[in-house]
Amino acid sequence: MPPTAVSERAARIRFRRALTLMGFTLVVPGSAQLLAGNRRVGRIAVRIWLVTLLVALYLGVRLLVAPSYALQLATSPTFMLALRLYLLLGAIAWAGLFIDAWRIGQPLSLRLQHRRAVVGINGVLCFSVVGTMLFGAHLAGAQRDLLSTFASGDLGGAHAGRYNILLLGGDSGSDRWGLRTDSMTIASVDARTGRTVMIGLPRNMSNFPFRKGSVMAKQFPKGFDCDGCYLNGISTWAGDHRDLFADSEHPGVDATIMGIEGITGLDINYWAMVNMKGFRRLVDAFGGVELTVRQRIPVGGLGKDVTGYIEPGRRKLDGHDALWFARAREGSDDYSRMARQKCVMTAMLTQISPSRALTNFQEIAKASTAMITTDIPSGALGDFADLALKARSQKVSTVSLVPPQIDTARPDIDKVQRMIANAIARAEGHAPKKVVTAKPAAGASAGTSGAADGGRDVVTGGSLGSRNDGYVANETDDVAAAC
Known part of the structure; x- marks a missing residue:
């Protein structure tokens, strides 16, 4: 064989060897060192890689058997810290193995074109x-x-087999955040099945009692009956009297809970304050939410000009429009707005896609951090996430303490608590199901059909029903059917 041919063949062999070493490093980190380098380093790297594969296999099987285990891992700060450190150290070590594999491949012995190719591929x-x-x-x-x-x-x-979580909605502006809440809803969740009842409280409720023995009950023994005192104003009052809540980090929320417990007779386990602007960002991070828009919903208002409308139809709304669908007041009342908010909450619960959460995780995490202030402990997140997965496949019930059932100026507290107890009993299967449908009212504007019985129903303020006859989504055993 001519010397030139021998030289060419030797160059190709060296090039293939260099590529093979890099390929081995990609597939089994440390294998290149076992073959042609520092075998001690190679053994350590291969063992770590094998342990990683075994752990990944175990987790894969575990997740197939119990998918909710993924939620426990995702909500464990310890696991996330360990995973982050492992990935950081692993990235550095793997990079070192690639560089060492390039060195073992003796790049200086390669021809120039092969040397360039090896450097580029590596x-x-x-x-x-x-x-x-x-x-x-x-x-x-x-x-x-x-x-x-x-x-x-x-x-x-x-409490009585249920977790009662108070959801408070407010704006992030310095003049409002933490002062007056836009919305108040209790999510009462069955601790075993996840079956959820949403209890809506109107912000303009007055003349109600506080929880017995509480600080606020001592200040208002006859109830919150001062001039202009409404449920959403409790936090402002507490902020002006912080000395009464010396041990509280969130006196406004704590005082509001005292009022809500006095009204509903429920014990609140946890609370979450939802920043409306953060909610908008979260909806966008999840790719929007599908809602049935029954009437033109104004965008804007609330003391400013209306800048546009969300048109009727079945629509996928982005964060901006979903927020205005839930908040719009122009041409509607607080109670129809509460009904629309129930529709948004239910849609978020049933439509959020776990796969979307994985693909857009970073933005979702940022939005969630900006959106929520809460006293829910981190150790409870896995359990609540598991309950949320169970709730996705079930109907969501609602009961709202609003007209025509309840006079918000002088509420009948006994009736309020009976309504809540009946709604929970029906959700738990202890009472006949009741789905409230809207009744046509004289002079009311007609809208698109969509009630549970399939007939044409009154639509007021974008919600099925009217203030006089009740908004369907405010009291039903199936919110999705009412929306």
Whole structure:
């Protein structure tokens, strides 16, 4: 064989060897070192890789058997910290193995074109693998930052088999956030099945009692009966009398809970304050939400000009429009707005896609951090996420303490508590089901059909029903059918 041919063949062999070493490093980190380098380093790397594969296999089988286990991992700050450190250290170590594999391939012995190819391929492999691991570490860090916004501790006990979580909605402006809440809803969740009853409280309720023995009950023994005192004004009053709540980090919320417990007779387990602007960002992060728009919903108002409308029809709304669908007051009343809010909450519960959460996790984590202030402990998140998955496949009930059932100026507290008890009993299967449908009212504007019975019903303020006859989504055992 001519010397030139021998030289060419030797060059190709060296080039293939260099590529093979890099390929082995990609498939089994440390294998290149076992073959031609520092075998001690290779053994350590291969063992770590095998342990990683075994752990991944175990987790895969575990998740197939119990999918909710993924939620426990995703809501564990300890696991997220361990995962982040593993990915960071793994990225550095794997990059070192790629560089060492390039060295073992003796690049200086290669021809120039082969040397350039090896450098390029090694660089692409190295940066691809390391970049992916670093991005994973970033996501784990973002999730841990989100979990850090929750209080420390574990899930507390349920009350009569249910967890009662108060959801408060407000604006993020410095003149409003934490002062007056736009919406107040209790999500009463069955601790075993996840079956949920949403209890809506009007912000303009007055003359109601506080929980017996509470600070507010001592200040208002006859109820919240002062001039201009409404349910959404309790937090403002508490803020002006912080000395009465010396041990409280959130006196406005604590005082509001005292009022809501006095009204409903329920014990509140936890609360969550939802920033409306953060909610808008969250809806966008999940790719929007589908809602039935029954009338033109104005965008704007609330002391400013109306800038447009959300047109009727079955529509996928982005965060901006979903927020205005829930908040719009122009041409409607507070009670129709409460009904629309129930529709948005139910749609979010039933339509949120776990796959979408994975693909847009970073933005969702940022939006969630900006959206929520809560006393829910981080140790309870896995349990609540599991209950939320169960709730997705079930009907959601609502009962709202609004006209025509309740006079918000002078509420009949005994009737209020009977309504709540009956709604919970029906949700738990202890009473006949009741689905309230809207009744046609003289002079009311007609809208599109969509009630549970399929007939044409009154639509007022964008919600099925009217103030006189009741808005369907405010009191029903199936909110989805009413929306």
